[in-house]
Amino acid sequence: MTEQLVITGVSKRFGGIVANESISLSVPQGSITGMIGPNGSGKTTLFNSIVGHHPVDGGSITFEGREITRLRVPQIARLGMIRTFQQTRIFGKMTCMQNMAISDADHGYGLAALLKPISGETRDRSEALLDFCGLHSKRHLLAGDLSFGQQKLLEFAMALMIRPRMLLLDEPTAGINPTLINGLIERLIRVNQDLGITLFVIEHNMRVIMNLAENIHCLAYGKLLASGTPDDIRNDERVIDAYLGGH
Amino acid sequence: MNGRGQIILGIVIVAAALAAPLVFPAFRAQIAMLWIMVLFALTWDILGGQTGYNTFGNIIFFGTGMYAAAVFQRDGGFDYFPGLFIGMGLGAVISVVLAAVLGSMILRMRGHYFAIATLGLGIAAGEIASGWNFIGAGSGMSPPLFPGAPGVSYIFFGYLFFGLALITFLILAWVYRTRFGLALNAIRDNEDKAEAMGLKTDTYKIAAWMLAALFLGLCGGAAGNMLGFIDPRDTAFAGATFGVWMVLMAILGGKGTLWGPVLGAFVFHVTQEILWTHLLGWQRVALGLIIVGIVVFFPQGILGWARTRWPERFGHRVETP
Numbered sequence: 001m002t003e004q005l006v007i008t009g010v011s012k013r014f015g016g017i018v019a020n021e022s023i024s025l026s027v028p029q030g031s032i033t034g035m036i037g038p039n040g041s042g043k044t045t046l047f048n049s050i051v052g053h054h055p056v057d058g059g060s061i062t063f064e065g066r067e068i069t070r071l072r073v074p075q076i077a078r079l080g081m082i083r084t085f086q087q088t089r090i091f092g093k094m095t096c097m098q099n100m101a102i103s104d105a106d107h108g109y110g111l112a113a114l115l116k117p118i119s120g121e122t123r124d125r126s127e128a129l130l131d132f133c134g135l136h137s138k139r140h141l142l143a144g145d146l147s148f149g150q151q152k153l154l155e156f157a158m159a160l161m162i163r164p165r166m167l168l169l170d171e172p173t174a175g176i177n178p179t180l181i182n183g184l185i186e187r188l189i190r191v192n193q194d195l196g197i198t199l200f201v202i203e204h205n206m207r208v209i210m211n212l213a214e215n216i217h218c219l220a221y222g223k224l225l226a227s228g229t230p231d232d233i234r235n236d237e238r239v240i241d242a243y244l245g246g247h
Numbered sequence: 248m249n250g251r252g253q254i255i256l257g258i259v260i261v262a263a264a265l266a267a268p269l270v271f272p273a274f275r276a277q278i279a280m281l282w283i284m285v286l287f288a289l290t291w292d293i294l295g296g297q298t299g300y301n302t303f304g305n306i307i308f309f310g311t312g313m314y315a316a317a318v319f320q321r322d323g324g325f326d327y328f329p330g331l332f333i334g335m336g337l338g339a340v341i342s343v344v345l346a347a348v349l350g351s352m353i354l355r356m357r358g359h360y361f362a363i364a365t366l367g368l369g370i371a372a373g374e375i376a377s378g379w380n381f382i383g384a385g386s387g388m389s390p391p392l393f394p395g396a397p398g399v400s401y402i403f404f405g406y407l408f409f410g411l412a413l414i415t416f417l418i419l420a421w422v423y424r425t426r427f428g429l430a431l432n433a434i435r436d437n438e439d440k441a442e443a444m445g446l447k448t449d450t451y452k453i454a455a456w457m458l459a460a461l462f463l464g465l466c467g468g469a470a471g472n473m474l475g476f477i478d479p480r481d482t483a484f485a486g487a488t489f490g491v492w493m494v495l496m497a498i499l500g501g502k503g504t505l506w507g508p509v510l511g512a513f514v515f516h517v518t519q520e521i522l523w524t525h526l527l528g529w530q531r532v533a534l535g536l537i538i539v540g541i542v543v544f545f546p547q548g549i550l551g552w553a554r555t556r557w558p559e560r561f562g563h564r565v566e567t568p
Contacts (some may be wrong), residue, residue: 051443077445089443091436093503094429095563102429102444109447111454114427141563162444 004029010059019045021222032199034213041219043202051083052076080165088151092144099143100126103161133157149176166198173205268405275401282408284516286466287493288508290459296502299435304365306490307372308460310483312338312467314382317390327394335468342464343457350453373484388477404473415462499541501550
C-alpha cells in the first residue's frame with residue numbers, strides 16, 4: 001500500500017506547552033487508520049496541523065506526494081483532504097439541503113462558478129447522501145434544529161459531498177447514542193470500502209476503534225507512543241500504562 | 248411564502264409604487280425617500296444579514312457616490328441628464344473599487360472588530376470630506392438644479408429610485424438563489440467550517456461588499472441631486488442617521504431574508520414620518536424607544552419571528568413517507 005499522508009517530525013508548541021513533539025507517522029491509501037491517546041495528548045492539535053489550521057514549528061507533511069506543510073485550510077480542503085470537528089460544525093440557519101449544496105465541490109470555487117443556480121445533479125446527489133445518512137425525511141429542516149447525533153451525521157454527509165480522498169474524523173462517535181454509533185460505524189466502513197476514501201479517525205471509544213481501524217497510532221504527552229495493529233496496541237505495555245489502564 | 252405568492256405580492260407592490268406619486272402628489276418627496284430607504288436596507292443586508300458581518304460603514308459608498316456624481320456634473324461639462332447618469336456610474340465605479348480595497352484590508356477581521364473598524368471608516372470619511380476644498384470642504388456642495396418645473400424632480404427621482412430598488416431586489420433575489428448566496432450564509436453560520444470545506448471566504452466577502460457598494464454608489468449619486476445640497480456629515484456620510492437606519496431597518500424586517508429589509512424599510516419609514524408629524528421635538532426620543540423595542544422584542548425581526556412561529560410556512564417540515 002502506498003502512503004497517502006506522510007507526517008515527518010512535526011512539532012507544535014503553544015507558548016511553553018509542547019502539544020506535538022517530533023511526531024512521525026503515515027496513513028496508507030485506502031486504509032482506516034486510528035489515533036488514540038489520553039485527553040490533552042495532542043491528537044486534535046495534530047489534526048489542526050495537518051489541515052493547515054495553524055503553522056507548525058517544525059517538520060513536514062505531505063499528502064499524495066505533495067508538500068502541504070505551509071498550505072492553509074481551504075487550499076488543503078480543495079486537494080481532497082476534509083476534516084470534521086469534535087464539536088460538530090454545520091451551518092445551523094440553513095436547511096440540510098442547503099448545507100449539502102454548498103458542500104458540493106464539483107463545480108469549483110470561483111465566483112463565476114458560484115453564481116449559478118443549484119443544479120439538479122447537486123440536488124440528486126444531496127438527497128442520495130442524506131438518504132445514506134438517514135436524514136432524507138429531515139432534509140428541509142434547519143440544520144441547527146437537528147439533534148446532536150443527527151448533526152454529526154449531516155456533517156459526515158457534507159464531507160462526502162465534496163468527494164474527498166481522505167477524511168479526518170475527530171471523535172465521530174462522541175456524544176451520540178449507542179444505536180446511532182452502530183449505524184455510523186457501518187457507514188464509515190461502507191464509505192471506506194465502496195468509495196475508497198481513506199479514513200483517519202480520532203476515537204476514544206475503544207470498542208469502536210479496535211473494530212474499525214487496521215492500524216492505530218497512540219499519542220501521549222504530545223509524543224507518538226506506539227503504532228501498530230489493534231492487537232499490537234492492545235498488548236503494548238506503554239499504551240496500557242499511559243492510556244488503557246493496567247487491569 | 249411560495250414562489251407564486253411572492254410574484255403576486257411583487258406585482259401588487261410594483262403597481263402601487265407606479266401609481267403612488269400620481270395618487271398622493273403631496274407625499275412625492277417621502278415616497279422617493281422610501282425607495283432610498285429600501286435600497287439602504289437591501290444593500291446593508293448583503294453583508295450584514297446574509298453574511299453575518301455587521302457593518303456601520305456602508306454609508307461611505309453612499310457618500311462617495313454622491314460626491315463623485317456632483318463633481319462630475321460640476322466639471323464634466325455635460326447637460327443635466329447625461330451628466331447625472333454618467334456621474335452616477337462614475338460614483339458606482341469608485342465605490343466598488345473602494346469596497347475592494349477597504350474590504351481586502353478589513354474583511355479579514357471578524358465580529359465586533361470588523362464592526363468597529365467600519366464605524367471608524369464612516370467617521371473618517373466624513374472628516375476627510377469636510378476638510379477637502381476640492382469638494383467644498385465643510386460648506387458642502389450643491390449639485391446642478393433639476394431642469395424642469397418645481398415638484399417634477401420628485402416624480403423623476405421617485406421613479407428613478409424605485410427602478411433602482413427594483414433592479415437591486417431582483418438581482419439579490421437571483422444572487423441569493425445561487426451557490427454564492429449559500430456561501431455567504433455559510434460564512435454567517437460558521438466561517439471556520441466554510442473554510443474547512445474549501446470555500447474562498449475572503450473573496451466572497453469582498454465580492455459581497457462590492458455588490459453593496461455598486462448599488463449604494465448609484466443611489467448616492469442620484470440622492471445628492473434630489474436633496475439639492477450635499478453636507479459632508481449630515482447627508483453624504485451621515486453615519487448617525489442613514490448609517491444607523493440602514494442597520495435598523497434590516498434588523499426590524501428580518502435580516503438575512505430577501506423580503507425582510509424591504510418590509511423593515513416600509514415600517515421604519517412610515518413610522519418615522521408619523522413621528523415627525525405628530526411628535527416634533529420628541530421624534531428622536533421616540534425613535535430611540537422604537538430602536539430599544541425592536542432589539543428587545545424582535546431581535547430576529549418581523550420575518551425572523553414569523554419563521555420561528557410558523558416554520559412549515561417557510562418550508563421547514565419533516566417529510567412523512
